[in-house]
Amino acid sequence: MKTQEYTARQTIMVHDYAGHPFTAELSRELARNGYIVHHVFFAGDKGPKGRNLREADDPDLLTFHAVDIDRDYSKTNLFARRSCDIEYGNKIAALIGKLRPDIVLSGNTPTETQEPILKATKKHAAKFIFWCQDFYSIAAKEILSKKIPVLGAMIGSYYTHLEKRQMRNSDHIVHITEAFRQQTDEWGIPAENVSVIPNWAAISAISVRDRENSWSAAQQLSKGRRIIYSGTLALKHNPRLLLALAESIDPPDELIVIANGVGMDWLREQKLNKPTLRCLPLQPIEVFEEVLASSDVLVAVIEEDAGRFSVPSKVLSYLCAGRPIVLAAPADNLAAQIVEETKAGLTSGPQDIDAFVKSVHSFLNSPKDRRLSGAAGRSYAEQTFQIDKVAEAFRRVFVEV
Incomplete structure (x- = not known):
């Protein structure tokens, strides 16, 4: 009918x-x-x-x-x-x-x-x-x-x-x-x-864009490899994972955290003398696809006790961007299952800092893996969203x- x-x-x-x-x-x-x-x-x-x-x-x-x-x-x-x-x-x-x-x-x-x-x-x-x-x-x-x-x-x-x-x-x-x-x-x-x-995710508003774009130029991002986190950073997230990640890389590589919330407040307090960590406020929706496109790897984190009742929507947006994803989340979280099953990226336990950092570096060191995982995520988004x-x-x- x-x-x-x-x-x-x-x-x-x-x-x-x-x-x-x-x-x-x-x-x-x-x-x-x-x-x-x-x-x-x-x-x-x-x-x-x-x-x-x-x-x-x-x-x-x-x-x-x-x-x-x-x-x-x-x-x-x-x-x-x-x-x-x-x-x-x-x-x-x-x-x-x-x-x-x-x-x-x-x-x-x-x-x-x-x-x-x-x-x-x-x-x-x-x-x-x-x-x-x-x-x-x-x-x-x-x-x-x-x-x-x-x-x-x-x-x-x-x-x-x-x-x-x-x-x-x-x-x-x-x-x-x-x-x-x-x-x-x-x-x-x-x-x-x-x-x-x-x-x-609103895939019509997130196309696969060039890494170098008007937003990355306006922010004067480094020409090194870039890791981006974008979204809320609240009580159910673990900002220590991001801090450890920033400490594991050397300039000109950088971690760009675009967020708000109490986790972001904590991260800003730890930022002193860490040139590989950049903290930015949430960006307008009009430039969101350029924000995601500016990355080499996209990361997300969610706590163990939040994992069974929360599905981080940022991961669904990440899938549209054609970039590999590293997600720290419980194995039974829906977003973690999607990332694993589609081969759009890698997952680790929400408290396993070493595994999280290692997963990010595995993508940083392999342009081929980045390309394959990014394409797999985009393909899933086009078929599903x-x-x-x-x-x-x-x-x-x-x-x-």
Whole structure:
């Protein structure tokens, strides 16, 4: 049956707290297929952002909403962060009351932000789809239990209670990996209420570019071999891996870390007298493909206790760039499995500094291996990251709810 039979007069709110590039791509494709789409994101989040403004060729049915709160967002102070999350969630709830969407698809969203969004969706008789990018409650419990053992475990249990209840009250859940089904099965959520749609990258915005380009020239990058990390560097990452990597190379080779977060703050403090380490802020999405292209090797890291509930989306963008990837992550992490199975790069354990550094050097010393792995990653991305097929998978979920 034709898509239009289902989408006539249907309004979809796509809420992506983080404002990632791939979610904006989904909203554009849904609008091209006849949905009225409101793409909503948190303007106060300092993480990487996609093309979240209207462009000349965007469909008339697409509107972007950059929603902010009336203060700076804190990711380091637990209580301030909680207050900010609730304030932002209330603003999205008010927007739902104003726009009255038929369906709300909400992902990348902190648990206490999701709560008022879900309640507002139900209040206005819309359908709520929980887009599970990771399990925030499990992350909170495991990370906070280490930082503040007794209180952290209690806070984590509270978030688990909230997230479990939210998923049970959702009209549907979309996981990004089959591995997440185990958790919703344990929470007693019927399998028929759960779908799996793997994440993707906006491949149309990341072509394979020359290593020497306008961005590398503007940054006056070294002519030596370049290793690049781009994305958030937060609590669930291990910046010590990057520091060790910088210490393992000699000029004119360099490691360029383009990031924000508490891990980046720590790395900047260690940077003194390390000429092979360059720290840069996150770059505009308009130059992102040139940033990735400027590398010889792309690297990513994720912690052991975060690996089973988080799939680093930066790796999916790396696959598009045609550069080899070295990923420090648990072996059962989906991104690690993709890198290994496609031969797009090499993986190591998240605490194995020696293996991580050795893997990077193996690519630095072999132009042939760099070329083969980069081509393998790009081939996988071209076959897998087709936005029309992704949008069709979401359309089937919309029809079901």
